[in-house]
Amino acid sequence: MSSHQPPRPVRFGILGCASIARKLARAMLLAPGAAVAAVGSRSEEKARLFAADNGLDVATTRLHGTYEAVLDDPDVDVVYLPLPTSLHVRWATAAAARGKHLLLEKPTALCAADLDAILAACDAAGVQFMDSTMWxxxxxxxxxxxxxxxxxxxxxxxxxxxxxxxxxxxxxxxxxxxxxxxxxxxxxxxxxxxxxxxxxxxxxxxxxxxxxxxxxxxxxxxxxxxxxxxxxxxxxxxxxxxxxxxxxxxxxxxxxxxxxxxxxxxxxxxxxxxxxxxxxxxxxxxxxxxxxxxxxxxxxxxxxxxxLPQEALMVQELARLVQNIRDAGGKPEGKWPAITRKTxxxxxxxxxxxxxxxxxxxxxx
Amino acid sequence: MSSHQPPRPVRFGILGCASIARKLARAMLLAPGAAVAAVGSRSEEKARLFAADNGLDVATTRLHGTYEAVLDDPDVDVVYLPLPTSLHVRWATAAAARGKHLLLEKPTALCAADLDAILAACDAAGVQFMDSTMWxxxxxxxxxxxxxxxxxxxxxxxxxxxxxxxxxxxxxxxxxxxxxxxxxxxxxxxxxxxxxxxxxxxxxxxxxxxxxxxxxxxxxxxxxxxxxxxxxxxxxxxxxxxxxxxxxxxxxxxxxxxxxxxxxxxxxxxxxxxxxxxxxxxxxxxxxxxxxxxxxxxxxxxxxxxxLPQEALMVQELARLVQNIRDAGGKPEGKWPAITRKTxxxxxxxxxxxxxxxxxxxxxx
Incomplete structure (x- = not known):
């Protein structure tokens, strides 16, 4: 790849169609260097409706009827996880185990011990972790x-x-x-x-x-x-x-x-x-x-x-970090998980x- | 006195030349219905300097070399008391006992029991009490x-x-x-x-x-x-x-x-x-x-x-209450001491x- 060619966008998979995900989908469309690769919900129909309602290209966005399918999707670099907090450990560790970088909604976990399990999984997989604190x-x-x-x-x-x-x-x-x-x-x-x-x-x-x-x-x-x-x-x-x-x-x-x-x-x-x-x-x-x-x-x-709105700047920053790992052999930025853990x-x-x-x-x- | 004649101004005596008293002297000059009758300090010279520095008429303002003299001055309706808090009980009760209405700097007393002694003295004398909380x-x-x-x-x-x-x-x-x-x-x-x-x-x-x-x-x-x-x-x-x-x-x-x-x-x-x-x-x-x-x-x-600045409005309000007592047989307004006491x-x-x-x-x- 010539150094003048623009880098491949970082592709987000949205895990669950929570109302906050609508704001993030818009951010992913606005953020340079980012794209929405997939939407997963508990039914493909829900995923399709979400995509259509939020300006995603229904023809090119992969629409999954299970959360698992998003994690298995090779086109997804980063999983955005807006599920209820009680489901974070399960899905965040599963995403990390599949090598997916992680944008996790707050509160990131029910307790610090649960968060530690998530951060350990990210660490083991060498993926970037960031919580979705937009401001x-x-x-x-x-x-x-x-x-x-x-x-x-x-x-x-x-x-x-x-x-x-x-x-x-x-x-x-x-x-x-x-x-x-x-x-x-x-x-x-x-x-x-x-x-x-x-x-x-x-x-x-x-x-x-x-x-x-x-x-x-x-x-x-x-x-x-x-x-x-x-x-x-x-x-x-x-x-x-x-x-x-x-x-x-x-x-x-x-x-x-x-x-x-x-x-x-x-x-x-x-x-x-x-x-x-x-x-x-x-x-x-x-x-x-x-x-x-x-x-x-x-x-x-x-x-x-x-x-750009703050949430698009957040997506852009995460995309930059992921691109550096994916395309340039960089390491995850430790600042973000450290801040999350202290919170x-x-x-x-x-x-x-x-x-x-x-x-x-x-x-x- | 005809009802069209302006009422006699309410005359303040300033007890002590604290730095906050400069702001209050200005307020007394600005406030309709109020006038500075006297300034008392630990020396007549200090009182004279204060008067001269703060735009008071040195010829007409009575300049006293003791606090006692202010309390004894028949031209003083209201004593403004900006002395250190530890002196409040002594001078505030003395002022009330001489029938002077009272504008007391904050904190009004070292404790509620001390304040109660002041308020009891005001009550017994039928004089108006107000603390100097300008805002x-x-x-x-x-x-x-x-x-x-x-x-x-x-x-x-x-x-x-x-x-x-x-x-x-x-x-x-x-x-x-x-x-x-x-x-x-x-x-x-x-x-x-x-x-x-x-x-x-x-x-x-x-x-x-x-x-x-x-x-x-x-x-x-x-x-x-x-x-x-x-x-x-x-x-x-x-x-x-x-x-x-x-x-x-x-x-x-x-x-x-x-x-x-x-x-x-x-x-x-x-x-x-x-x-x-x-x-x-x-x-x-x-x-x-x-x-x-x-x-x-x-x-x-x-x-x-x-x-008018807020401190002049305060002086004006107190003057109004005092005038009502002095000239129209009114009673002291209980709202002000009640608020002070709760504070x-x-x-x-x-x-x-x-x-x-x-x-x-x-x-x-």
């Missing part, structure tokens, strides 16, 4: 990272607050997989709390907290699945983070970072208000104006534009603290 | 109150976060009264935490929380005065609030309210970025856009303008929890 790939996140890393702008972060909640309707609260103990037993903690925990870890450059204490009075449904909860996280050096997550309150997606030199606010961190442009604000070295009648300087607003470890600790009535839970480093 | 009087606060009370816009509030901190310089951390155990023993909790607690109580219409648990690892100076701390507050119906306050991190003044129907954000609640205009944002009944690629509707920004009771509980190593502290209702 990590938005250029706004990279811009915020730059400012957080700039000790002059933000300084040492001392306080982090994160909220992610949305108001689920009655149908969701009765029927969604995220309220079913046999499907997504972590409920709101796994679904929306995942993002808060990731945001907090992101802010501290993935240093694990020392102690986790769940907020009191978590809300559970009749099956014991969490509908609303939260926790406070403590680091040895005095940093403190608090998060709240819920299916019961208005859509909110906040990260607030307070550092010695600066403060960062973002209020739509998981899914930006609009696709093409996203904002955040930073107040740095803020003082009171003379007589304390105002601020000087005022906070500044940062606007970051993007041609899951903290999530485990929060769950344990909740189960113990908000007792402190220590995290070993 | 309560900004028209933005009234506008936010309207939206919070509108159950359709915000619904039932479930989560409240508040942060107030500023980065004190070395001189402050060594010499300011707010780091001295014999002057302002409550440190950051009393100075900036006061506002967070007030904001939280304001948000829930002054319903006291049931349980208060301090965040771990509060920061204290060598004298044991708090430089940074926080707490989580719990209500019987499941509402939860968290606040952080500090002298060690960049200027930040947040209230975030998350309700079943809506979310409110304000990032300069204590002192608006600018004097004449202040903002906040509300997201109400926010949904994900189709495919979860954005929000629909977007949050809306509310801008509230004001001709101090919660502050006490946070302090107790801190002193007990973050043990839960119950608040009796």
């Amino acid at each position: 990590m790939h938005h250029p706004r996140t990279a811009k915020m990272r730059e400012l957080v890393d700039d000790k002059d702008a933000i300084g040492d972060i001392k306080v982090i607050n994160s909220v992610f909640c949305f108001r689920a309707n009655e149908d969701f609260l009765q029927n969604d997989i995220r309220v079913k103990p046999d499907l997504d037993a972590l409920g709101a903690l796994g679904d929306v709390g995942w993002y808060c925990i990731r945001a907090i870890l992101w802010a501290v450059d993935y240093e694990l907290p020392k102690t986790v204490i769940a907020l009191r009075d978590p809300v559970k449904n009749q099956s014991g699945v969490l509908l609303a909860c939260g926790a406070t996280l403590y680091w040895a050096d005095g940093k403190t983070a608090t998060f709240s997550c819920s299916f019961l309150t208005n859509l909110t997606m906040d990260i607030t970072l307070v550092g010695t030199n600066g403060t960062l606010h973002v209020t739509d961190f998981v899914i930006p208000y609009e696709e093409k442009s996203a904002e955040f604000s930073v107040a740095s070295k803020s003082n009171f104006a003379q007589l304390h009648i105002g601020w000087d300087p005022l906070p500044s607003k940062h606007v970051v534009t993007t041609d 899951q470890v903290v999530l485990d600790a929060v769950k344990t603290s909740i189960d113990k009535g908000s007792e402190p839970v220590e995290i070993a480093n | 309560m009087h900004h028209p933005r606060t009234a506008k936010m109150r309207e939206l919070v009370d509108d159950k359709d816009a915000i619904g039932d509030i479930k989560v409240i976060n508040s942060v107030f901190c500023f980065r004190a310089n070395e001189d402050f951390l060594q010499n300011d009264i707010r780091v001295k155990p014999d002057l302002d023993a409550l440190g950051a909790l009393g100075d900036v935490g006061w506002y967070c607690i007030r904001a939280i109580l304001w948000a829930v219409d002054y319903e006291l929380p049931k349980t208060v648990i301090a965040l771990r690892d509060p920061v204290k100076n060598q004298s044991g005065v708090l430089l940074a701390c926080g707490a989580t507050l719990y209500w019987a119906d499941g509402k939860t609030a968290t606040f952080s306050c500090s002298f060690l991190t960049n200027l930040t003044m947040d209230i975030t309210l998350v309700g079943t129907n809506g979310t409110l954000h304000v990032t300069d609640f204590v002192i608006p970025y600018e004097e004449k205009s202040a903002e906040f944002s509300v997201a109400s009944k926010s949904n994900f856009a189709q495919l979860h690629i954005g929000w629909d509707p977007l949050p809306s920004k509310h801008v509230v303008t004001t001709d 101090q009771v919660v502050l006490d509980a946070v302090k107790t929890s801190i002193d007990k190593g973050s043990e839960p502290v119950e608040i009796a209702n």
Whole structure:
């Protein structure tokens, strides 16, 4: 292959037609270097409907009536796995065993031990693992990272607050997989709390907290699945983070970072208000104006534009890593599974603290 | 006096030339219905310098070389008391005993029992009490109150976060009264935490929380005065609030309210970025856009303008109440001392929890 020829696209197989898969199918169509090779569902007809509904070429996309068939499809490089969390270990390890790279929906597992089984399978097979936490790939996140890393702008972060909640309707609260103990037993903690925990870890450059204490009075449904909860996280050096997550309150997606030199606010961190442009604000070295009648300087607003939505950038990044392995003898990038594992470890600790009535839970480093 | 004649202004006596008193002197000059009658300091010369520096008429303002003289001045209707907290009981009760109405700086007392002594003295004398929490009087606060009370816009509030901190310089951390155990023993909790607690109580219409648990690892100076701390507050119906306050991190003044129907954000609640205009944002009944690629509707920004700064509006409101008592036989407005007392009771509980190593502290209702 001449070096001027474009590389073969990385071909995704979609395992299950979950509603979130529609967003990912669109991302795979938009992302340079990626393509949808196959869709698998519990019937070929469902796969066909999904493909037709989501702009996939029904003539060229392979439509499979079982999940197994996707794993056996030699045209599939990467399996995208949006199945309920309770099915992740089974299908993710099976995919890795067939040599498929893996894009795994969050929460990635019911507990860190389960995730470890998945990561071990990926490791053994030499395949790339990435969880599907889209906001990590938005250029706004990279811009915020730059400012957080700039000790002059933000300084040492001392306080982090994160909220992610949305108001689920009655149908969701009765029927969604995220309220079913046999499907997504972590409920709101796994679904929306995942993002808060990731945001907090992101802010501290993935240093694990020392102690986790769940907020009191978590809300559970009749099956014991969490509908609303939260926790406070403590680091040895005095940093403190608090998060709240819920299916019961208005859509909110906040990260607030307070550092010695600066403060960062973002209020739509998981899914930006609009696709093409996203904002955040930073107040740095803020003082009171003379007589304390105002601020000087005022906070500044940062606007970051993007041609591709964050989920397409995620697919593009994964495709780049897979291509490097598939076509150039590269190794999997260890950063992504490492971040996933830390998120899951903290999530485990929060769950344990909740189960113990908000007792402190220590995290070993 | 004809009903068309403007009422006599309410005359303030400033007890002590603290730096915050400069802002209040300006407010008294700006506020309709108010006037500065007297300034008292530990020397007449200091009082004269303060008057001259702050635009007061040195010829007509009475300049007193003792605090006592202000209390004895028959031209003073209201005493504004910005002395260190440890002196509040002595001078506030003395002022009330002389029949002076009282504008008391926050924190109003070192503990609720001390505040009760002050409030009892005001009650016995039939004088108006108000604490000097300026943001309560900004028209933005009234506008936010309207939206919070509108159950359709915000619904039932479930989560409240508040942060107030500023980065004190070395001189402050060594010499300011707010780091001295014999002057302002409550440190950051009393100075900036006061506002967070007030904001939280304001948000829930002054319903006291049931349980208060301090965040771990509060920061204290060598004298044991708090430089940074926080707490989580719990209500019987499941509402939860968290606040952080500090002298060690960049200027930040947040209230975030998350309700079943809506979310409110304000990032300069204590002192608006600018004097004449202040903002906040509300997201109400926010949904994900189709495919979860954005929000629909977007949050809306509310801008509230004001001709007078919030501290002048505070002085004006107090003058109105005092005038009603002085000239029309009215009774003191009980709302203000009641709000102050609840703030101090919660502050006490946070302090107790801190002193007990973050043990839960119950608040009796």
